[in-house]
Amino acid sequence: MRLSGTEIVVECLKKEKVEVVFGIPGGAIMPLYDTIYKKQYFRHILTKHEQGAAHAADGYARATGKVGVCFATSGPGATNLVTGLANAYLDSIPVVAFTGQVISPLIGTDAFQEVDITGITLPITKNNYLVMDVKNLASTIKEAFYLARTGRPGPVLIDLPKDVQNAKTEFHYPEKSRYSGYNPTIKGNLNQIKKAAKAIQESKKPVIYAGGGIIASNAAKELKNFVDKTNIPVTTTLTGLGSFPENNPLSLGMLGMHGLASANIAINESDLIVALGTRFDDRVTGNIKRFCPKAKYIHVDIDPAEISKNIKINIPIVGDVKYVLSKMNELIEPKKEIEWLTEIAEIKQKNQLEYKRDNILRPQYIIEKLNEITGGEAIIVTDVGQHQMWAAQYYQYLHPRSFITSGGLGTMGFGLPAAIGAQIGCPKKKVICISGDGGFQMNSQELVTAVNNNLPIVTIIMNNGYLGMVRQWQELFFQKRYSSTNLEGSPDFSKLVEVYGGKGIRVTSKDAFDSALKIALSSKQFMLLDCLIPPEENVFPMVSPGEAINKMLGVNQS
Amino acid sequence: MKHTIAILVKDTPGVLARVSSLFNRRMFNIESIAAGHSEKKGITRITIVTQGDENILEQITKQLNKLIDVIRVRDLPKETSVERELALIKVSTKSINQRTEIMQLIEAFRGHIVDIDKQALTIEITGTEEKINAKLKLLESFGILEISRTGKIALSRGDTKILK
Numbered sequence: 214m215r216l217s218g219t220e221i222v223v224e225c226l227k228k229e230k231v232e233v234v235f236g237i238p239g240g241a242i243m244p245l246y247d248t249i250y251k252k253q254y255f256r257h258i259l260t261k262h263e264q265g266a267a268h269a270a271d272g273y274a275r276a277t278g279k280v281g282v283c284f285a286t287s288g289p290g291a292t293n294l295v296t297g298l299a300n301a302y303l304d305s306i307p308v309v310a311f312t313g314q315v316i317s318p319l320i321g322t323d324a325f326q327e328v329d330i331t332g333i334t335l336p337i338t339k340n341n342y343l344v345m346d347v348k349n350l351a352s353t354i355k356e357a358f359y360l361a362r363t364g365r366p367g368p369v370l371i372d373l374p375k376d377v378q379n380a381k382t383e384f385h386y387p388e389k390s391r392y393s394g395y396n397p398t399i400k401g402n403l404n405q406i407k408k409a410a411k412a413i414q415e416s417k418k419p420v421i422y423a424g425g426g427i428i429a430s431n432a433a434k435e436l437k438n439f440v441d442k443t444n445i446p447v448t449t450t451l452t453g454l455g456s457f458p459e460n461n462p463l464s465l466g467m468l469g470m471h472g473l474a475s476a477n478i479a480i481n482e483s484d485l486i487v488a489l490g491t492r493f494d495d496r497v498t499g500n501i502k503r504f505c506p507k508a509k510y511i512h513v514d515i516d517p518a519e520i521s522k523n524i525k526i527n528i529p530i531v532g533d534v535k536y537v538l539s540k541m542n543e544l545i546e547p548k549k550e551i552e553w554l555t556e557i558a559e560i561k562q563k564n565q566l567e568y569k570r571d572n573i574l575r576p577q578y579i580i581e582k583l584n585e586i587t588g589g590e591a592i593i594v595t596d597v598g599q600h601q602m603w604a605a606q607y608y609q610y611l612h613p614r615s616f617i618t619s620g621g622l623g624t625m626g627f628g629l630p631a632a633i634g635a636q637i638g639c640p641k642k643k644v645i646c647i648s649g650d651g652g653f654q655m656n657s658q659e660l661v662t663a664v665n666n667n668l669p670i671v672t673i674i675m676n677n678g679y680l681g682m683v684r685q686w687q688e689l690f691f692q693k694r695y696s697s698t699n700l701e702g703s704p705d706f707s708k709l710v711e712v713y714g715g716k717g718i719r720v721t722s723k724d725a726f727d728s729a730l731k732i733a734l735s736s737k738q739f740m741l742l743d744c745l746i747p748p749e750e751n752v753f754p755m756v757s758p759g760e761a762i763n764k765m766l767g768v769n770q771s
Numbered sequence: 772m773k774h775t776i777a778i779l780v781k782d783t784p785g786v787l788a789r790v791s792s793l794f795n796r797r798m799f800n801i802e803s804i805a806a807g808h809s810e811k812k813g814i815t816r817i818t819i820v821t822q823g824d825e826n827i828l829e830q831i832t833k834q835l836n837k838l839i840d841v842i843r844v845r846d847l848p849k850e851t852s853v854e855r856e857l858a859l860i861k862v863s864t865k866s867i868n869q870r871t872e873i874m875q876l877i878e879a880f881r882g883h884i885v886d887i888d889k890q891a892l893t894i895e896i897t898g899t900e901e902k903i904n905a906k907l908k909l910l911e912s913f914g915i916l917e918i919s920r921t922g923k924i925a926l927s928r929g930d931t932k933i934l935k
Contacts, residue, residue, distance in 0.1 A: 335789060336796050340839040343784070360839060394781065394842040518833035521826070 239286025242313030267297020272631030288326030303621025339367030364397030401532025416485035425452030426490015435538035474564035503761035580607035596628030596652030626655025803922030
């Protein structure tokens with residue numbers, strides 16, 4: 214069967230079971246858009262900015278576990294994807310991006326809308342390709358999807374010159390993809406697993422530190438079984454939230470810079486840290502030289518480069534955490550360190566999250582209420598900043614893929630487009646986008662996309678009139694010199710959304726919030742709650758930069 | 772500490788950029804880099820000399836291995852490998868005497884003259900980096916016009932192969 218390049222793309226996407234693509238057309242990708250118009254194999258969501266398309270594909274991937282796909286044209290279309298790809302790269306999210314490119318004879322001539330997008334995205338993609346011969350297209354797409362979803366997942370970009378899109382060749386989609394230089398270790402070394410099991414057996418104060426890798430490898434069930442057997446308390450990273458049910462008595466919640474005091478104190482006391490699908494990020498460890506001074510480390514990760522990158526590991530296990538945990542569950546003897554668990558219970562009891570429970574509409578209250586009403590069954594998508602940390606702290610995550618956030622890159626503007634992707638991927642779930650007045654305005658153009666596609670997302674803006682997290686740092690570390698953090702002049706977001714055709718409510722009190730939330734959650738259309746919160750509310754606990762993680766601000770330490 | 776790393780990569784467009792950009796991005800240093808065909812079609816062998824302790828070497832190796840186009844990475848310790856570099860050195864020659872002196876010198880250290888001109892001689896030297904450095908020092912007094920060095924290449928001693 215002789216097909217054109219663009220026909221090959223859509224046939225390949227069909228084979229990969231792609232249901233939806235996010236993107237924006239433009240000159241160099243018009244042939245592909247013409248073909249998707251003719252073929253109608255999958256849904257196309259027109260975003261209003263390519264960054265929105267990349268984040269939507271990312272949010273879709275996080276919510277569903279499938280590969281997210283986005284399209285953009287050459288030049289500015291492609292460069293607009295860059296933040297979204299970097300975001301997916303740092304959180305290891307499977308995304309495949311297709312970009313149009315100028316016709317191949319013009320490559321290198323600084324032609325209209327030409328950029329070297331494979332060069333630009335080289336350090337922020339797992340791999341990328343400039344396809345110069347249509348004969349290589351099908352195998353390249355196969356390879357791209359395979360790379361995006363296997364091993365440590367990540368974004369892959371395919372750049373398609375316009376003449377390659379139009380060129381014809383015989384179509385054959387390879388069944389398998391095997392590459393000499395790429396062969397992720399899945400099962401983990403049995404001796405290492407045995408060693409780890411022994412170390413766990415011998416430990417007195419073990420703590421599990423679980424990250425986004427548990428979610429990426431769909432290992433939440435294996436983790437739960439492991440904890441049921443070993444009774445080891447679990448703390449999770451920001452991207453690991455949902456990997457272990459937070460209503461379980463052994464859950465310590467999130468650790469790190471804005472982690473729960475109980476989690477930070479407990480891990481600091483630990484004699485054995487079982488790190489699962491995580492990478493000892495600086496936001497987790499604080500001052501790494503003073504991180505967990507009494508502990509030995511077991512580290513399970515599919516990416517060998519993460520082992521001993523930031524901290525020396527005693528028992529490394531390279532492998533897929535799902536396989537390694539299920540093997541571990543076979544080998545390990547049941548265990549219960551009563552003394553340690555009593556100590557943990559005490560630490561938890563003494564170090565509960567605190568905020569001023571008065572009559573003012575406070576952000577912590579908003580999240581608590583949201584948690585109460587949704588019972589942990591919603592998909593919470595956040596932007597980046599203070600609201601993100603409150604959402605991480607005060608909501609009880611019970612299921613994997615129920616918390617979608619930009620962890621590694623910390624991309625403001627991620628929330629709304631990612632919520633769009635999540636809602637399209639999970640039409641039956643309640644998707645709630647929590648944003649700030651700063652981040653929201655970085656991609657608020659996607660309101661059109663959400664409203665136009667009848668997505669019943671509830672967006673809650675925690676409106677404090679500031680770039681809140683930066684302001685908090687200015688307050689704490691820059692003697693309150695609020696340099697350029699005041700967002701004076703922002704619109705009434707509840708009115709803004711109405712201009713786009715959605716529904717909005719401005720909320721200024723707790724009572725008003727309670728009723729607005731009920732309306733929003735039962736609404737079938739896009740709803741936005743613009744919540745005015747105290748301008749100078751801070752996120753606590755907080756580990757100051759350079760401090761050990763058990764030294765926290767905003768915590769009464771006895 | 773200096774390390775010589777051999778990297779076998781798929782001969783794809785931009786593969787050298789991927790490798791060198793990784794060094795740049797992760798603050799690893801490159802003292803020299805040399806690339807050329809390997810014994811197998813479609814596979815390029817890159818030799819990089821870098822500085823760093825064992826931890827850095829481990830990270831370099833692991834990060835290189837993560838690149839999809841990288842097939843094998845091997846550290847080649849000095850004791851168990853053969854290392855060579857080639858240098859072309861253009862020296863100015865002002866008089867017949869000087870020229871004779873240089874030619875004797877070159878013969879003594881087994882270099883070759885590859886180009887002769889009234890005003891200059893171009894000399895080819897191969898050897899370890901140290902050997903080339905020593906010879907450059909000797910030639911300095913004559914006035915070196917230009918130097919071009921390939922950077923180190925290396926193979927392990929004996930019948931071992933990186934690519935099985």
